[in-house]
Amino acid sequence: MIANLIRWSVANRFFVILGALALLAAGLFALRPTSVDALPDLSDTQVIIRTSWPGQAPQIVENQVTYPLTTTMLSVPGAKTVRGYSFFGDSFVYVIFEDGTDLYWARSRVLEYLNQVQGRLPEGAKSALGPDATGVGWIYEYALVDKTGGHDLSQLRSIQDWFLRYELKTLPGVAEVASIGGMVKQYQVLLDPVKLAAYGITHQQAVQAIRQANQEAGGSVLELAEAEYIVRASGYLKTLDDFRAIPLRTAAGGVPVTLGDVATVQTGPEMRRGIAELNGEGEVAGGVVILRQGKNARAVIGEVKDKLAELKKSLPPGVEIVPTYDRSQLIDRAVDNLTHKLIEEFIVVAIVCALFLWHVRSALVAILTLPLGVLAALLVMHVQGVNANIMSLGGIAIAIGAMVDAAVVMIENAHKHIEHWQADHPGEELGGAARWKIVTEAAAEVGPALFFSLVIITLSFVPVFTLEAQEGRLFAPLAFTKTYAMSAAAILSVTLVPVLMGWLIRGHIPAEQANPVNRLLTRIYRPALDWTMRRPKTVLLVAALVFASTAFPLSRLGGEFMPQMDEGDLLYMPSALPGLSAAKASALLQQTDRLIKTVPEVESVFGKAGRAETATDPAPLEMFETTIQFKPRDQWRPGMTPAKLVDELDRTVKVPGLANVWVPPIRNRIDMLATGIKSPIGVKVSGADLAEIDRIAHDVETVAKTVPGVSSALAERLTGGRYADVDIDRAAAARYGLNISDVQAIVSGAVGGEEIGQTVEGLARYPISVRYPRELRDSLDGLRQLPILTPSGQQITLGTVANVSVVDGPPMLKTENARPSTWVYIDVRDRDLTSVVADLQRAVAQKVRLSPGVSIAYSGQFEYLERATERLKLVVPATLAIIFLLLFLIFRRLDEAALIMGTLPFALTGGIWTLWWLGFHQSVATGVGFIALAGVSAEFGVVMLLYLRNALAERGADPSADEVAQAVREGALLRVRPKAMTVAVILAGLLPILLGHGAGSEVMSRIAAPMIGGMLTAPLLSMFVIPAVYLLLRRRRLPPEVSGRRSSGAMP
Incomplete structure (x- = not known):
């Protein structure tokens, strides 16, 4: 079928080119309106109910407002978790929905149930739904200052509340503008x-x-x-x-x-529940712009900045707007970083193709199809509504090497056929119908296997699609775009590539041995291959020993959910003991901000104690949230890194009563929404007796501080108010x-x-x-x-x-699914997450005594890692079974399909050693890299087996044992140039990702690392182990009388 499609494409090349031009135009058209953000939206669908009941104590709010609301919301269709927060004068109820729930459907359902319970709430308690935003909707923050002293905090807050706020809310993508700090005139x-x-x-x-x-x-x-x-x-x-x-x-x-x-x-x-401070210089008023769900973050931020620039003209003399957080900076850095990486990959691919093929026009075939495949992926992204972010662009980046593999192999095979024709017709020029026939047959010969090998690479990513919750939302864009890119490459390889080969591969084609690079590789490979084929069982033993050696690095690899991404900005989020007054909170906030500002790399410090006037910020007055903006990297001290900077900040800010927690802004908001935990590890203690769960939480805090790798631990206090x-x-x-x-x-x-x-x-x-x-x-x-x-x-x-x-x-009360709970926040540094949690669980089990009715659950990033691991344990074997079935359909032999599958573990050896050498931990990101490596390795095996089978088919139906060995040798030697090109292209595409710096490089380097390591062992596997094992398999199939025959000179 695939061969017929190739022949049809060549016969109808005008329509194929027309389709390619249409794809080019549609892809370019889709680029402009594509939504752009730094990360995929990882937050769950949430609906927030905020109920104000001024002057009431937390226990009264809990009993008369929060409890009726949470118990009612448990029945909302699709709700998986209901969290309640009871503060002085305010109740917040977060209804978290199952994956895939439409936000506006969820808001309608919550509103229905809210109407049911409204009559049971006390008089004076006013409930309202929060904004139609996600947990990562805080995209822009600013402060209002007057250095001339002409306006006090009350006047600054009035400017924010009654002028700036409403003007900014007119922008289509803005869900809410929350005021913070200052003083409300009363x-x-x-x-x-x-x-x-x-x-x-x-x-x-x-x-x-x-x-x-x-x-x-x-x-x-x-x-x-x-x-x-x-x-x-x-x-x-x-x-x-x-x-x-x-x-x-x-x-x-x-x-x-x-x-x-x-x-x-x-x-x-008015009584203050939120305080804002700037640079340790004193209190200010400010605002937070919250993005409406599904809107283009970069475009909205641009509109907000334009609007503020316009409104500056109308501000009173002396009043300034100072930006304190701007996510568009991270978005621009992340997208520009990956865009540059993609351009670098394009250039490197072009150089590699030209270098190995020694024929520029032939190289153009691969070079021209690559951007078309990328544009096809971007087009489907746009139609599906997937925005351009680190992960979606990263999917294209890691696919580029494999995308051109089919074109490279097909071009190389066409070169072989043309070289044979030139040898048979010396002095003649190949042209016209004869050239098209040779190109078509060359493409049809390898096209089916190449197509299915690309399908196998695509199918290898099925496990990534099955990931749930936050890890699923994180990697789904990468999986989608990689799948789209590989699918486009597969289709183009059997439609456009044969047509371009017929038009561009003209004139004299240099012989393979005329290329010094190919001569060198062949000279190195031939003796090694001969040694391998004389000792196939020894080769298998060596491969097994190499694979066994991975036990050493595996025993030393730690585990983490995801590496912490450098967002450019940082949040300082300590918590003080309960019962803090507004005046003392303001003094502490100014003190910590002033200390942070002493670090030379810090550009600005915007501190917040308590909450902003929004349902999306359920923070008590004793919770601080300080946004730190850093100077450009070229202004940092020599040798300074983000990790060293956090260590220095941690040493600098030592305030009695405050437990330091340093987290990236976006990561923090995602974690707070998903699990209620603001630190990498959280321990939830739930029970009916507040005093008892408070005691147990304090015991967990004490034990956690003794665990190696724990930099800070703090239990929320349910008593002490x-x-x-x-x-x-x-x-x-x-x-x-x-x-x-x-x-x-x-x-x-x-x-x-x-x-x-x-x-x-x-x-x-x-x-x-x-x-x-x-x-x-x-x-x-x-x-x-x-x-x-x-x-x-x-x-x-x-x-x-x-x-x-x-x-x-109680200074405040928290519940989860109507059950009173408290949280122990645990920050980790200089040790992997999995090891810390294992030691923590062991220590808590030994030293903390649980009362009847009290339960402990470990949450935070550890929860995501555990869930992803359990899911992959089920899905990866099922995916391997599907790939095995596809291999059987390609080769129609169980032993050959088993050969490809059996060699996959050996291909992973290089990836495992590379992780250990680079000091990376095992994570979902590295798991995705190994999944991608397995797909590419399977494709290597398929193509190698194709060459071996074709070489053997030329020996007739009944070859001797020596003829089998000679055919295997010739088939393997034919694979040297295309294999070298493929590996060079993939390595050249992945190395900039591994070695790159900038936003998003932390995640992408973890995906690239195992693939690069695997590219060092997978080619060796396909070039030596597969020929050796295939030789053994073919010899076993020979009848005894045939296997005993020898022909002289078969093996040099």
């Missing part, structure tokens, strides 16, 4: 309880009066002088004097009692005509503060808060002396009806 009404009592005014009466004084109303229209006048009754509060003039009641003699008579009215900052507990005496309250809610209203409103509305000032909206003065609520005695006006008009104190004391409680 109108604060501080009621004096003594004066309220003196005038006989209750707290609620004052609140109601303020609400009624802050509104406007319309009165339809008036018709005057044949015109309509719209009636409007103004009434919004605009100034502090407007507040003070609010009437509360009329005293004796008709004198009004106003709010100013019983309260102090002022503006001040400090509560001023008001325990109401029901009987005492009843004696004064008060119920529980009456006393609680005083505690929540007068002490905690009650947001009762907003002022309307143009586009801006500022909250109005009512509470008692600080001096009445800043101590336990002050709380006990809070006056309460009873229904009968009697004035009592809070201490009369309640006991006020300090108790310990």
Whole structure:
């Protein structure tokens, strides 16, 4: 069938060229709108529910908001994990869905279930869905600063909230713009309880009066002088004097009692749950731009920067916008790096082809088909919606060498046929129909086997497609593009390549031995091959010993999920002990930022304590997140590397109470979403008793610090929060005509503060808060002396009806699938992940005592590695069985198919030794490299066997033993030039990837390393072991009388 397709292509070459030109045009057209990002989107489909309930303690939020929401969301179709976070005044519920779930379908389902549970939530708790973004949507961050001192933090935050935020949200790809830091302006009404009592005014009466004084109303229209006048009754509060003039009641003699008579009215900052700081120089306000799912990150960032440049003209004098994180820098570095690698590979392939073929026009056949194959892969990428990133472009990069292999072999075979014709027709010129016939037959001779060998390479990547969750999303683009590229190469090899050969392979073709490179290789190979064929069993023994030698490097290779990618920027993410005040958090943040800025390579430091105003950031105030931007590499000190830089930063930033964690920004957000863990290893402790799981988590932390390779370990504290507990005496309250809610209203409103509305000032909206003065609520005695006006008009104190004391409680609560949990964050340095986890599990099992109902689970990157390993154990054998079946279909003999399959382990030997020599750990990336190597090695074996079978077929149906040996020898020698070309092309294509630096090189080098090592052993395998084993197989098939016959001079 394939041979017929080749003949049809040559016969209809005009249509083939037309199709190739159409492919070229479509591929170039698809390049422009292709979405570009640094990494594939590795995050799960998530829907976030944020519920605000101001002033409420974490335990109350958990019981009345988070628990009802999480238990309801467990029933949402497709939900695999539901995580709940209960903070002071806020609840966050993350619903994580199964792979492949459409985001907008998931949001609709969550909204349906949210409507069901909304009625069970307390009054004042307001739920809303988070933005339609992924976990890696934070693409751009900036700070607002005023070095002239003309604008305070409140004014800077107002510029962000009411000007920049809404302007940026108009951009199509922006899902949300979250404000961070600064101070939110608030109108604060501080009621004096003594004066309220003196005038006989209750707290609620004052609140109601303020609400009624802050509104406007319309009165339809008036018709005057044949015109309509719209009636409007103004009434919004605009100034502090407007507040003070609010009437509360009329005293004796008709004198009004106003709010100013019983309260102090002022503006001040709202309670802060998030703080931002820049370069250790002081607090700032800022913003985070969050990308809408599926949008082009680089294009959106470009639009954001253009918009900000435009908006700078409208900023007040002195106010500047300072970029603090820009992912487009990483995207540009990563894509440019791989693009340059692809160009280098193209050039090297062209040089290698010309060098070995010694015929430029012939080299053009391979050179012209290569970009077409790449463009075909990019076209399918565009249609499928796969964006251009490190992994998708990397798939093309590692495929380039194998893509041209079929064309190289086909060209080389055509050269052989033309050389034979020239030898038979000296002095004649090959042209016209005769040339086309020879080229066609040469292509048809090797085309079917080449086509199926490329199919085998393509099929070898099936295990990568079966990877699940994050590892599947990471490597799927690479697998897709490599598959598309190899499929395009396979199709082009039997359609376009024969046509181009007929047009371009003209004139005199130099004999193979005329090329000095080929002469040298043949001179080296011939005696070695002769020795091999005289001692085939010895060769097998040597190959077995070489393979056995891999036991040494295998025993010393560590394991990791993925090498840490250098994103260019870095996050410093320590956690302090709970109960940290906003003032202390600000001081610590400035201290750590100032220390980080002392390192010469640091360009800027943007620190965040607590959370930004977005559902995508469920961080407590004691969690710091500092974004570090570095200077260009050419400005670093000599010898400085990213790893050394992290070590220096770790030594520089030593603050008591802070456990250092250094992670890349994108990697961190992916891990936080997927497992809730911000470090490479996390231990989840779950149970019903908060005190017990807190004890066990602390024990795990203590044990983890003793494990070699652990640089830091920190358990989140479920206790340690400090509560001023008001325990109401029901009987005492009843004696004064008060119920529980009456006393609680005083505690929540007068002490905690009650947001009762907003002022309307143009586009801006500022909250109005009512509470008692600080001096009445800043101590336990002050709380006990809070006056309460009873229904009968009697004035009592809070201490009369309640006991006020300090108790310990949870500073925050986390649940997973409605089960209380806590996390132990463990950072690893200078040791592989698998070894650390193995030692950690052993130490925890020996030293940590678990109570009934408490469970421990190991998560983070270790979880991904374990899941990927288990999946590959099942899928790789199944894939090998499919490849074996294909080999049988090609050769129609079980022994020859088994020969190819049996030699695959020997091909992996070089890859294993290369990993050990380079100091790389085993990972999913190296596993992908070995899978790709196995496919190429199988293709080597197929082509070698094809040459051997063709050479043997020329000896007739009943060759002697010596004729078999001679045929094997000749077939193997014919393979020298195409094999050398193939190996040279693949090595030349992979070496720039292995040796390259820059964004993405960490991952791609791990894929390239085993392939390069295998390219040193797989050719030796196919050139020596396969001929030796094939010789043994053919001799065994010979009848005894034939195998005994010898012909003189068969073997030199």
